[in-house]
Amino acid sequence: MPELIEIVSTGVGVSIQDSGRVGWRRFGVPLGGAMDRHSMAVANRLLGNKEEAPVLEIMHSGVTLRVLADTWLALAGADLGSSLQPWRAERVARGTLLSFTGPRAGLFAYLAVPGGVDSERWFGSASADARNGLGHVLQKASCVRSMAALPQFFAHRVAARVAIAEDRRDFSAAVELRVLRGPQFEFFSEASQQALVNATWKVSVRSDRSGFRLEGPQIQVPASIVSEPVLPGSFQIPGNGQPIVTMVDGPTVGGYAKLAVLAEAELDRLAQCAPGTNISFKWLD
Amino acid sequence: MDLKLQSYGERAILIQNLDITLQSSLVSLLQVSPPVGFVEFVLGYDNLMIVLNSAADLGAFRTWLTDLLEVGLDPPVEPRLIEVPTRYDGEDLDWVAKQSHLSVDEVIAIHSGAEYRVRMMGFAPGFPYLDGLDPCLYLDRRASPRNHIEPGSVAIGGSHAGIYSVASPGGWHLLGRTELPMFRPDLARMNEPDPTKIFTLRIGDRVKFMNLG
Numbered sequence: 001m002p003e004l005i006e007i008v009s010t011g012v013g014v015s016i017q018d019s020g021r022v023g024w025r026r027f028g029v030p031l032g033g034a035m036d037r038h039s040m041a042v043a044n045r046l047l048g049n050k051e052e053a054p055v056l057e058i059m060h061s062g063v064t065l066r067v068l069a070d071t072w073l074a075l076a077g078a079d080l081g082s083s084l085q086p087w088r089a090e091r092v093a094r095g096t097l098l099s100f101t102g103p104r105a106g107l108f109a110y111l112a113v114p115g116g117v118d119s120e121r122w123f124g125s126a127s128a129d130a131r132n133g134l135g136h137v138l139q140k141a142s143c144v145r146s147m148a149a150l151p152q153f154f155a156h157r158v159a160a161r162v163a164i165a166e167d168r169r170d171f172s173a174a175v176e177l178r179v180l181r182g183p184q185f186e187f188f189s190e191a192s193q194q195a196l197v198n199a200t201w202k203v204s205v206r207s208d209r210s211g212f213r214l215e216g217p218q219i220q221v222p223a224s225i226v227s228e229p230v231l232p233g234s235f236q237i238p239g240n241g242q243p244i245v246t247m248v249d250g251p252t253v254g255g256y257a258k259l260a261v262l263a264e265a266e267l268d269r270l271a272q273c274a275p276g277t278n279i280s281f282k283w284l285d
Numbered sequence: 286m287d288l289k290l291q292s293y294g295e296r297a298i299l300i301q302n303l304d305i306t307l308q309s310s311l312v313s314l315l316q317v318s319p320p321v322g323f324v325e326f327v328l329g330y331d332n333l334m335i336v337l338n339s340a341a342d343l344g345a346f347r348t349w350l351t352d353l354l355e356v357g358l359d360p361p362v363e364p365r366l367i368e369v370p371t372r373y374d375g376e377d378l379d380w381v382a383k384q385s386h387l388s389v390d391e392v393i394a395i396h397s398g399a400e401y402r403v404r405m406m407g408f409a410p411g412f413p414y415l416d417g418l419d420p421c422l423y424l425d426r427r428a429s430p431r432n433h434i435e436p437g438s439v440a441i442g443g444s445h446a447g448i449y450s451v452a453s454p455g456g457w458h459l460l461g462r463t464e465l466p467m468f469r470p471d472l473a474r475m476n477e478p479d480p481t482k483i484f485t486l487r488i489g490d491r492v493k494f495m496n497l498g
Contacts (some may be wrong), residue, residue: 025327027484028410028450122473130412132451133470180396183291183299227405227414229327229334253329253407258293261294 003068003143004113011100014138015128016117017110019036019052025252032134032248035108035209035271039077042167043112046074046089047150053116053240054126057142060274061102065111070094070113072151077161078106078161078171078272087163089151106171106272111163115148129249132207164172169272175279176264182235182258187222195219196235196260197281201243205275209249212270214279215242222257230254233262233270245270288349288354296340300350305404305416308333309361309489320349324350328405328488330414364402364489369448371397371439371494375459381441387407393496395419396460401446403491409469411450411484415492418446426456437462439494446494463494 007014007195010274020033032247034040034057041051043219046086056065058080067073074089081101084090086109092098100109119126119136130167138144185193204213218241229252235243236256245262246269262270263284273279289301303311311333317324322342327334337346373393382389401417408414417442426442431454434440438449442457449455450467465485472483486492 010291023325024410024480025325026406026488027480028408028412120474121476122470123478132452132468134473158297180294183293226330227407228299228329228332229293229407231297231336233294241347251408252327253405264295 001115001118001145001147004071004146005056005144006066006068006074007138007140007142007144007245008064008066008097009062010138010140011058011060011064012131013057013059014063015057016067016119016136016138016144016156017057017127018054018116018125020127020248021123021134023127025229028252029123029132029134030129030210030249030252032125032129034110034127036077036110036268038167038169038265038268039108039109039272040112042163043074043076043110044116045167046076046087046161046163047072047112047114049112049114049116053112053147054119055113055117058100058111060107061100062098065098067092067094067096067098071146071149074112076110076112078109079104080106080109084111087168089161103274104172106206107243107274108271113144113146113152115146118145118147129178131249169269171272175269175273175277177270177279177281178263178267178284179235179260179281180263180284182260183228184222184225184257185259187257188237188259189220192220196243197283200280202276203273203275203277203279204242207275209247211244211250212273213244213248215241219243219259223258224255227253227255228258230258231261231265233267234258235260235262247271290350292343293334296338296343297334297336298343298346299329299333299466301334303331303333305402305489306361307358310358313361314353314358321347322346327407328404361487361489364491365487365492366494367486368493369439369463369465371461371463371496372497373397373461374438375439375461376457377458378460381422381424381458381460384424387421392422392460395422396441396446397494397496399493403488403490403492405488406446406484406486408447409451409453409468410470411448411486413447413467413492415446416444418444420444424458427458428455430454434459434469436468437464437466439463461494466496
């Protein structure tokens with residue numbers, strides 16, 4: 001397939017992502033992949049792609065893309081102020097410039113192309129993990145190819161071009177996320193166990209694809225533990241008593257006690273909380 | 286056998302208090318004949334995490350494990366010995382010597398004289414946590430980690446020796462470097478990546494550092 005999208009500006013971050021690498025964590029290879037897998041899947045479905053087909057993950061602001069051929073594109077996830085509406089598939093003309101100026105709601109937007117982004121795979125995944133040398137790193141003037149010229153739907157069927165209400169998410173609403181007890185829950189004082197769910201937490205600017213740091217009341221710090229596997233969504237409590245929630249690019253093992261772990265479906269929602277967002281938690285068990 | 290099983294998240298189990306023999310036997314078995322619903326395992330220091338397809342597989346896994354421990358596991362396979370050619374010119378040699386009340390030559394002799402075992406991998410792809418460090422070289426990690434450590438850096442931290450596998454920040458003390466790559470991401474770029482080619486070491490390997498002078 002010919003080149004479809006040119007990266008004019010990489011802004012805060014643009015990368016190729018899919019559903020990540022399963023089966024390699026025992027060697028220290030993180031799961032990786034899209035930060036918000038739900039939105040990735042919806043963007044792909046809008047074009048009739050497989051849910052886990054590689055997409056462009058666009059973070060926060062400053063990304064500009066040039067469309068190099070008449071095509072269909074689908075956007076889902078954060079509203080980052082581009083001319084494309086999230087949760088829709090649209091016909092886009094050659095030469096169109098798509099500028100993602102800044103978040104109106106959410107943090108990561110997912111742009112699907114017909115058939116998915118064409119890319120080599122590392123451990124079976126196209127996801128970029130620059131720190132570990134996995135995936136193609138997109139730079140200014142990089143071009144992205146698609147796997148098909150046209151989406152997998154017929155021109156007379158319009159229903160599939162807007163995501164159904166159940167699939168759309170409003171990232172400007174207040175966020176309360178469900179958590180389960182972590183493996184070291186019992187190591188924490190009752191006051192700390194309560195503080196996690198009673199307080200309002202703010203997402204720190206020192207957050208990235210490896211971990212989201214939370215700012216709030218001081219959590220009591222238990223002794224560090226022998227290294228143990230870490231799942232994405234785990235609330236690790238380092239020396240400063242402020243939780244770090246491990247995200248998909250985070251390390252596979254760690255030595256901080258884990259107070260809680262997000263219910264799996266909530267990881268996508270946390271990923272969309274831009275720095276400064278207030279969130280609260282509630283125990284599931 | 287007094288193993289502690291803990292659920293972790295919605296569909297994972299942590300098996301705690303494992304010695305290296307049982308850990309290695311379990312890991313060999315999981316790779317040859319995994320139970321129903323098995324997705325992957327991750328080793329910690331004296332523990333093992335099993336990730337399953339769904340919460341519905343947790344019960345069957347517990348039964349599988351209990352039955353297995355009753356029958357008994359095969360002993361682990363005989364470990365390989367891997368030699369790591371090392372040039373001892375690390376930035377922290379003098380500091381480590383001073384902290385341990387040893388000469389630089391003694392630090393090198395002690396580090397290269399010991400035999401290590403790969404206990405787990407993590408922190409970065411292919412980064413080995415090596416057991417077997419002489420206790421006179423146990424040192425706390427740096428108070429402020431370095432922002433950039435070159436892959437191939439031979440280092441010690443706490444009670445472990447290790448080898449940095451990718452360029453990364455890090456808080457361990459640098460003793461030297463090796464040209465033997467721990468991780469070759471380029472070889473992961475194929476349909477059926479072969480872990481024995483991508484990662485030089487595997488869990489359970491015996492490791493010796495060869496002083497290149």
